[in-house]
Amino acid sequence: MVVPALLFIFVFSYVPMYGILIAFKEYDIFAGFNASPWVGLTNFKEFLYAPEFKTVIRNTLGISFLKLIVGFPAPIVLALLLNEVKIPLFKRVVQTISYLPHFLSWVIVSGFVVTMLSADYGSLNIALEKLHLIDEPVNWLTIPNYFWTILIATGLWKGVGFASIVYLAAISGVNPDLYEAASIDGAGRFKKIYAITLPCIMPVISIFLILAIGDLLSAGFEDILLLQSDIVRDVSDVLDTYVYRVGIRNSLFSYAAAVGLFKAIISVALLTIANAIARRSGNSLW
Amino acid sequence: MKISYGERMSSGVIYFLLALLVFVTFYPFWNSAVISFNTGSDTSLGGVTFWPRDFTFDNYEVVFQDKRLNQAFLISVLRTVAGTLLSIVLTAIFAYGMSKKELVGRKYYMIFCIIPLYFDGGLIPSYMLVRSLGLMNSFWVMVIPALISIWNMIVFRTFFQQLPDSLEESAKMDGCGYWRTLFRIVLPISGPVVATLALFTAVAHWNDWFTATLYISNAKLLPIQTLLQQILSSNIMSEQMMQTSSAAQSHMASARTITTKSLTMATMMVATIPIILVYPFVQKYFVKGVMVGSLKE
DSSP states (O other): OOHHHHHHHIIIIIHHHHHGGGGGBOOOTTTHHHHSOBOTTHHHHHHHHSTHHHHHHHHHHHHHHHHHHHHTHHHHHHHHHHHHOOOHHHHHHHHHHHHGGGGSOHHHHHHHHHHHHOTTTOHHHHHHHHTTSOSSOOOGGGOHHHHHHHHHHHHHHHHHHHHHHHHHHHHHTSOHHHHHHHHHTTOOHHHHIIIIIHHHHHHHHHHHHHHHHHTTTOOOSHHHHHHOOGGGHHHHOOHHHHHIIIIIISOOHHHHHHHHHHHHHHHHHHHHHHHHHHHHTTOOOO | OOOOHHHHHHHHHHHHHHHHHHHHHHHHHHHHHHHHTBOHHHHTTSOOOSSOSSBOSHHHHHHHHOHHHHHHHHHHHHHHHHHHHHHHHHHHHHHHHHTOTTSTTHHHHHHHHHHHHHOOOOHHHHHHHHHHTTOTTOGGGGTGGGSOOHHHHHHHHHHHHHSOHHHHHHHHHTTOOHHHIIIIIIGGGGHHHHHHHHHHHHHHHHHOOHHHHHHOOOGGGOOHHHHHHHHHHHOTHHHHHHHSOHHHHHHHHHHOOOOHHHHHHHHHHHHHHHHHHHHHHHHHHHHHHHHHHHHTO
């Protein structure tokens, strides 16, 4: 019963792992994978000295850190806020609406972003003009300075609701006696959140933080690919989109595979380090 | 107990923030829907926000008559149905086998499955693999590589292991083998898990545009999301309209109320409708799904 599936995993997961060896070769389309000559670390060196290296790494780390700083606490805050809501209908409406974007494809979401931010009577421009904050429509998506903000805001819009589910569930698992005892002691709302809720859901937070750190070099892929244009290339190219662009579009398989492997190795290392640190507090993945 | 002034103030702030979140989340969706129901020529005058000013179904008429969009919609439906059915059945079989204690080497198989979750070959080797398997430009490239989901296997397995042993023992006494036990006894009582995973898989299939971007160049095989992405990125809609059915063309000539933007919005809505339709069902199950999913960690 398990053999066909194991074979399947072998083919679709392990063969590509072996295929990563192409990063140490110079892929020759006519010779094929096996006959292509070995070149050692040439491809890695080429990437390290490439003019794009600095921008790609800067964008990857910059976008990623911002996503982590904004996107990681946001669902926790949302869950804490939702937990304070005492009107069931209101709570349900907020949950239903805020979970929805998670189920829309990035194509649709990027369509929304383009529509909202369009200089051609996009809603943001209409609103800002009405408030007299701008004098004429701004084509937001073509201004490099705004790209990161747009990206982070879009990611937040799509993901914050759904990500809050896990925290909400964790909060609902907190022993209600603790709150009661705190109330008797005269603790206010914020004191209770700070002294009871947060410590109680710490294990969940910690696990998701480890995973997020392991993902630091994944600054995003679909969102960036869909929202970027040549005008904002300098601020939007990250490791994953770079691999796609040079690898698939320009057919530089070996070079792109080397960039991909570079990313994968650092990611596994980051995950391991984060996990090792978390193990001291007893909340590690393994 | 008396509620202090400060508590009431903070309640107000909380409700206000959440209401703001609802508005900000819902508005882009609403505004795009409004534009799709507004005549394009009116939209281009600006100021269409909360309500259609010049209501029309014209945009949808053109979209529904567009052969390419219809074809893409059909492809999306086919891959979603085929991909979900096959993936759930095959993954369930796999998971059932993996849940059996008598499976020799089970621990090693599990490690074999978990390694790819943390480290994979990446885009380029996968691309080369698909190419060498001859799956390029084939409908099945959207189905086959996603057949076995390791995550789903773990969720299924966890569920199967929780089932009481007595259930299967009685089946075994009656002479049922593993296969019959799985299909006659185990799967029928796994309704909620099957539903949760099937819905998640289906949503993922419906929303996936990148697989086709990567592997398919034949325009007839593109799913709706990929086609929509192409429309959005290059706004080939106007050019496309020239080539579509004469009905649409005469429509254009007579009314001239349709613009690229209004058509794009209508297409976006059409590509979203299936999600909106299944969303209530998904919502019923997904909290459970997320919880089971996060158990593995």
